[in-house]
Amino acid sequence: MSKDCLFCRILNKEVPAKIVYEDDRAIAFEDINPQAPTHILVVSRRHIAGLNDVGPEDAALLGHLQLVAAQLARDRRIAESGYRTVLNTGRGAGQSIFHIHLHLLGGRGMRWPPG
Ligand code: 5GP
Ligand code: ZN
Numbered sequence: 001m002s003k004d005c006l007f008c009r010i011l012n013k014e015v016p017a018k019i020v021y022e023d024d025r026a027i028a029f030e031d032i033n034p035q036a037p038t039h040i041l042v043v044s045r046r047h048i049a050g051l052n053d054v055g056p057e058d059a060a061l062l063g064h065l066q067l068v069a070a071q072l073a074r075d076r077r078i079a080e081s082g083y084r085t086v087l088n089t090g091r092g093a094g095q096s097i098f099h100i101h102l103h104l105l106g107g108r109g110m111r112w113p114p115g
Helices: 006-011 056-075
Strands: 019-022 026-030 038-044 083-086 101-106
Touching (some): 006 026, 026 056, 038 056, 056 101
Antiparallel strands (some): 026 038, 038 101, 083 101
């Protein structure tokens, strides 16, 4: 828990969010500024700043975040049409919240490469 971290405050229910999934390691909620019809953030309960701050001991947690995203994609019925999971690392890649999270984006066509 970092008291000046927005996502820690959301997972402690100090800041409201549209929570769609919770378990002992992860929480998922709707992005406040959606970039696709489905845009959910899958967030580690443990405060980790980003992918530059993980080690081998975090492998299961990182895999768990992907599995939660895949389950939410099935729940939203976007698994067949296709979806994207994105983990931005560093400001240059667009990371703005330094608490590790996956974006789950889907419900529309996507181009490659991303901008
Ligand atoms: P990043 O840019 O770090 O990869 O992703 C941060 C995401 O958090 C952005 O897509 C942004 O729209 C979202 N976000 C920022 N502030 C809030 C908030 O207060 N509530 C919710 N639900 N999402 C937020
Ligand atoms: Zn945090």
